[in-house]
Amino acid sequence: MTNKLLPTSIVGSLPKPSWLAQPETLWSPWKLEGSELREGKYDAMRAAVLEQTHRGIDIISDGEQSRQHFVTTFIEHLSGVDFDKRETVRIRDRYDASVPSVVGAVEREKPVFVQDAAFLRSCTDRQIKWTLPGPMTMVDTLYDAHYRSREKLAWEFATILNQEAKELEAAGVDIIQFDEPAFNVFFDEVADWGVAALERACQGLKAETVVHICFGYGIKANNDWKATLGTQWRHYEKSFPLLQRSSIDTVSLESHHSNVPLEVVELVRGKKVMLGAIDVANAEIETPDEVAGTLRAALEYVDADKLIPSTNCGMAPFPRDVALAKLSALSAGASILREELVGAHV
Numbered sequence: 431m432t433n434k435l436l437p438t439s440i441v442g443s444l445p446k447p448s449w450l451a452q453p454e455t456l457w458s459p460w461k462l463e464g465s466e467l468r469e470g471k472y473d474a475m476r477a478a479v480l481e482q483t484h485r486g487i488d489i490i491s492d493g494e495q496s497r498q499h500f501v502t503t504f505i506e507h508l509s510g511v512d513f514d515k516r517e518t519v520r521i522r523d524r525y526d527a528s529v530p531s532v533v534g535a536v537e538r539e540k541p542v543f544v545q546d547a548a549f550l551r552s553c554t555d556r557q558i559k560w561t562l563p564g565p566m567t568m569v570d571t572l573y574d575a576h577y578r579s580r581e582k583l584a585w586e587f588a589t590i591l592n593q594e595a596k597e598l599e600a601a602g603v604d605i606i607q608f609d610e611p612a613f614n615v616f617f618d619e620v621a622d623w624g625v626a627a628l629e630r631a632c633q634g635l636k637a638e639t640v641v642h643i644c645f646g647y648g649i650k651a652n653n654d655w656k657a658t659l660g661t662q663w664r665h666y667e668k669s670f671p672l673l674q675r676s677s678i679d680t681v682s683l684e685s686h687h688s689n690v691p692l693e694v695v696e697l698v699r700g701k702k703v704m705l706g707a708i709d710v711a712n713a714e715i716e717t718p719d720e721v722a723g724t725l726r727a728a729l730e731y732v733d734a735d736k737l738i739p740s741t742n743c744g745m746a747p748f749p750r751d752v753a754l755a756k757l758s759a760l761s762a763g764a765s766i767l768r769e770e771l772v773g774a775h776v
């Protein structure tokens with residue numbers, strides 16, 4: 431475990447190499463198949479670990495090199511979901527998408543990412559973080575012709591996620607992150623069953639747990655939505671008080687270049703905070719001073735020993751050189767603030 435002050439981490443995806451999938455495209459299909467695909471993913475993971483390490487990232491993730499989509503790749507491995515029976519639904523109340531249907535009881539018949547996580551474990555001695563979709567976001571990415579209840583389906587997914595999370599932990603994963611962008615949309619459901627389902631997914635884990643809640647990738651549907659949100663994005667005010675009282679260890683939010691008022695961080699006082707100090711909707715590289723400035727401002731609301739400098743969201747849509755330069759900016763910015771803080775305590 432790292433005891434370093436301000437350990438840096440990324441939220442999720444890094445660009446995939448062009449030989450594995452079409453770059454600068456979200457959710458682009460694999461270019462390889464079968465055993466070549468497995469080798470390709472592992473080579474891409476090796477590169478992701480190497481780049482994160484060289485660029486000073488302390489908590490290492492796979493950069494989502496093993497996933498095509500942050501939700502559906504997990505669901506593909508479950509029974510009870512028919513990928514050929516597609517229906518159009520509105521995702522996160524924002525855009526229509528053709529999605530698979532739940533046609534029977536959902537079950538995880540075999541591990542989904544455990545082998546990939548074990549491989550990541552073998553690539554580094556640093557702490558590793560693995561990401562799974564959150565139950566509510568999974569429910570929101572499907573058409574449910576079986577349970578006919580978002581809450582019931584979420585509870586089934588929470589049970590499945592807990593099985594997977596426990597095996598990821600056994601494979602050496604130190605931190606398990608659940609992506610729940612749906613928490614910034616369905617506020618009543620978050621209070622009714624969303625946080626409870628997330629806690630069910632984390633039940634009995636010794637690994638640290640993170641919930642990542644954001645305003646989405648820098649894609650047009652999300653950017654258009656953000657343009658309607660006004661100058662103060664107070665969405666986190668709904669979920670954070672509930673999460674502050676929950677068993678989840680860490681809350682990940684977007685901050686840099688967003689209209690999220692920093693004082694919302696106070697609402698999860700006592701939790702660790704993964705603060706987005708890197709914009710994923712803009713290819714301009716942050717300067718280390720800008721990153722340090724964003725992090726420094728947050729210290730009014732989170733204790734320094736609980737602050738984890740991070741990105742706002744995933745970086746898959748960027749050209750590789752942009753994403754990698756942003757990793758360097760993140761660690762350089764964190765290092766400026768770390769030196770200030772250590773100096774202040776001598």
Ligand code: ZN
Binds near residue numbers: 441611645647742743
């Ligand atoms: Zn995100």
